[in-house]
Amino acid sequence: MKTEIAEVFMNPVRQRIIQYLLVHKKGTVKEIKKELPDVPSASLYRHIKILNDSAFIIVVEENRIRGTVENVYSLNREALEVDDENGTVVQMSLLSLCAAFAKYFSSGHADPRKDLLMLTSCTLTLTDEEFIKFLTEMNEVATKYMSKPVTKTSVSRQITLVSSPVDL
Template sequence: MASADLLLHPVRLRIVQVFLGDRALTTAELRDELPDVPPATLYRHVGTLADGEVLEVVAERRVRGAVERTYRLRSGNTVVRGADAAAMSVEEHRRAFMTFVAALLGDYDRYLARQDVDLERDLVGYRQAAMYLTDDELRDLIGDLAAVFAPRLAHEPAEGRTRRLLSTILMPGE
């Protein structure tokens, strides 16, 4: 299965998103984070991601005669690489982008469904800006952003830290 096919399924994309931030989770913990996904569906997609080497088993333990596995993302396997992206048709790119946007909408809907929504307190926002950049200037910007994000991506969960999702989309404007 091509990496695009593997990663850009709505349920598998949500599973990958739950693991972002170097999290190690059992399937039971994953079920708690995705309660709207039926258990059989969740197990099937976890198995598909593990077979596709997107998830790796980092621990196993016996629980009431069964083996409980703890999984973590293989970070290098969570991106649709250039060759796979280049091989995708326009319609496949459209479907992949719609899957990505639908995942964003789902995340936002789940946030809004909380009892204590406060966008200002929670620092929730969305915005769009237009910049005029050459390709080299854009590459510099991407490098600058990577340098800013890298130390923050390495933060471990800790008291006072909230897991936050940052999603980016870059495309030329009209």
């Protein structure tokens, strides 16, 4: 199950579908398509099917429209809860991130300045309660920007936040 989660979530389109459902709580393919206009419809349907077949998203409603049924999807939060004691999911996600950067830099079109590539790292010394507050605030800021509609000048950028303990 752990490997399956990593394999499903390593795809950027599926990450964007999950992101849409995180922000909007539920949505139809048509609604998701509005937010991901750069994804071909056939591809979007395929990725939604993969997420649904893997039980990471579920049908929560059905809208009957002129003899057809339009599914309304939501995240299956139970399927997203992972006990990853050996770190398999995290390690596979980090490897996927490394692969994405390797592909970017080997493309022949890499322009970190133009693409606003950024890497930053800092060490926070906080109580668990303070750290949870920090994460909550980060989530609020990210959610604010994730819910902005896609425009013709929008550029997709992936932000990854990784937290790990530091040996002092």
